[in-house]
Amino acid sequence: xxxxxxxxxxxxxxxxxxxxxxxxxxxxxxxxxxxxxxxxxxxxxxxxxxxxxxxxxxxxxxxxxxxxxxxxxxxxxxxxxxxxxxxxxxxxxxxxxxxxxxxxxxxxxxxxxxxxxxxxxxxxxxxxxxxxxxxxxxxxxxxxxxxxxxxxxxxxxxxxxxxxxxxxxxxxxxxxxxxxxxxxxxxxxxxxxxxxxxxxxxxxxxxxxxxxxxxxxxxxxxxxxxxxxxxxxxxxxxxxxxxxxxxxxxxxxxxxxxxxxxxxxxxxxxxxxxxxxxxxxxxxxxxxxxxxxxxxxxxxxxxxxxxx
Numbered sequence: 001x002x003x004x005x006x007x008x009x010x011x012x013x014x015x016x017x018x019x020x021x022x023x024x025x026x027x028x029x030x031x032x033x034x035x036x037x038x039x040x041x042x043x044x045x046x047x048x049x050x051x052x053x054x055x056x057x058x059x060x061x062x063x064x065x066x067x068x069x070x071x072x073x074x075x076x077x078x079x080x081x082x083x084x085x086x087x088x089x090x091x092x093x094x095x096x097x098x099x100x101x102x103x104x105x106x107x108x109x110x111x112x113x114x115x116x117x118x119x120x121x122x123x124x125x126x127x128x129x130x131x132x133x134x135x136x137x138x139x140x141x142x143x144x145x146x147x148x149x150x151x152x153x154x155x156x157x158x159x160x161x162x163x164x165x166x167x168x169x170x171x172x173x174x175x176x177x178x179x180x181x182x183x184x185x186x187x188x189x190x191x192x193x194x195x196x197x198x199x200x201x202x203x204x205x206x207x208x209x210x211x212x213x214x215x216x217x218x219x220x221x222x223x224x225x226x227x228x229x230x231x232x233x234x235x236x237x238x239x240x241x242x243x244x245x246x247x248x249x250x251x252x253x254x255x256x257x258x259x260x261x262x263x264x265x266x267x268x269x270x271x272x273x274x275x276x277x278x279x280x281x282x283x284x285x286x287x288x289x290x291x292x293x294x295x296x297x298x299x300x301x302x303x304x305x306x307x308x
Contacts, residue, residue, distance in 0.1 A: 007092055007166050007169045008091065008092050009089050009090070009091055009092065009169060010089065010090050010091075010092065010095050010169050010170070010171050010176070011087075011088065011089055011169055011170050011171070012082065012088040012089065012090060012171050012173060012174050012175070012176075013088070013170060013171065013172050013173075014088075014171075014172065014173040014174030014175070015082055015083065015088050015174045016088070022083045022084065023083075023084075025083055026080060026083040026084055029076065029079060029080055029083060030080060032076075032282065033072065033076040033080070035282065036068065036069075036072050036076075036281050036282050037069070037072075039282070039285040039286055040065040040066075040068050040069050040281060040285050041065075041069070042285070043061065043062070043065045043285045043288065043295065044062050044065050044066060046295060046298050047059070047061065047062040047295075048062065050298055053295070053298070056119050056134040056139050057116070057119055057120075057123070058295070059139060059143070060112060060115055060116050060119060060139075060143070061116075061288055061295075063112055063143050063146070063147070064109070064112050064116075064243075064284060064288075065281075065284070065285055067105060067108045067109060067112060067147075068105075068280065068281030068284060068285070069281070070101065070105055070108075071101065071102060071105030071106070071109075071281060072281050073101070074097070074098050074100075074101025074102050074105065075098075075101075075102060075175060078090065078094075078098065078175065079174060079175065082174060088174065090176060094176075095171075095176035095181060096158055096161065096162060096176070096181070098175060098176040099158060099161070099176045099177050099178045099180075099181060100154055100155060100158045100178075102175065102176075102177060103154045103157070103158075103177060103178050104150050104151045104153075104154040104155075106247075106251060107150035107153065107154060107201075107205055108146060108147055108150045108151070109247055109280060110150075110205050110208045110209065110212075110247065111145070111146035111147075111149065111150055111205075111208060112146045113208075113212055113240065113243060113244055113247065114146070114208045114211055114212055115142045115143070115145075115146050116240050117211065117212045117215040117216060117240065118142075118215065119134060120215070120216075120219060120237050120240065121215050121218070121219060122134055124219055124222065124223065124233065124237075125218075125219070125222055153201055153204070154178070154201070156197060157178050157194070157197055157198060157201060158178060160193060160194040160197060161178055161181050161182055161194065164181075164182065164184075164185045164186075164190055164191065164194070165185065165186045165187065165190065166181070166184040166185060166186065167184060167185070167186040168184045169184075170184075171184070178198075179198075182194060182198075209244075209248065212244055216237060216240070216241060219233060219237060220233065239287045239288050242283075242287050243280065243283075243284050243287060246279060246280050246283055246284075247280055250279055250280065
């Protein structure tokens with residue numbers, strides 16, 4: 001059994017059925033990645049450069065887009081490389097790093113959405129206290145909390161995974177997630193502590209989701225009696241709800257495929273579902289860019305200046 005812990009390379013089989021179309025998929029994937037970089041960097045630069053946008057809601061949006069860049073950096077470069085490579089492999093350490101990036105990216109998204117929900121609650125329900133409650137110091141704390149807490153929680157999961165003895169170097173996906181590595185463990189008994197920590201992590205972020213849903217339910221109830229508050233809700237809260245819906249659908253489909261249906265669906269369908277993990281970084285800047293008036297107006301000004 002000494003050899004089971006000596007795995008230094010993983011073989012990814014998720015792209016084996018795409019060899020006949022790999023160049024087409026490469027250019028489509030590259031195009032998608034370039035669009036993600038363009039829209040996220042554009043929103044980040046606009047918010048940083050325009051002092052009128054140095055408000056909590058827009059700073060949180062900037063953090064949201066930065067997290068999108070962080071997550072896609074752990075996903076797209078390796079995928080693009082594999083689409084041009086006849087052999088799809090990743091080192092043991094590289095797999096752990098990719099799992100850390102993608103898992104912490106997803107958890108950070110939910111943390112930022114929670115802070116956004118709290119920000120909208122204060123803005124609509126306690127407008128006179130908004131600037132004192134969402135002060136610069138508190139905003140910095142919330143931003144760091146939404147970044148560092150998921151990172152270290154997932155790092156604890158990855159550390160436990162790194163201690164497991166693995167019996168197989170074959171992963172039936174085209175990228176690494178923590179759970180896909182855990183499933184390769186030789187001895188299920190060794191994963192007990194890991195599973196406990198994993199379920200605690202799931203519960204923590206389940207409460208994040210419940211908090212967001214309850215916050216917006218309360219906001220909808222509060223805004224129903226006021227035309228001004230309804231307009232404010234439609235303008236600033238609807239993008240958050242759309243982002244939350246996209247995120248939840250993406251995570252739900254991936255969780256179902258990963259935990260319960262890995263052998264019940266064709267590989268092409270599983271690849272399609274797994275690709276949904278990068279939909280939020282693509283859609284979120286577009287949703288906010290079109291819906292939030294200040295950002296939309298700033299984009300129009302920039303485009304007008306470039307055409308002159």
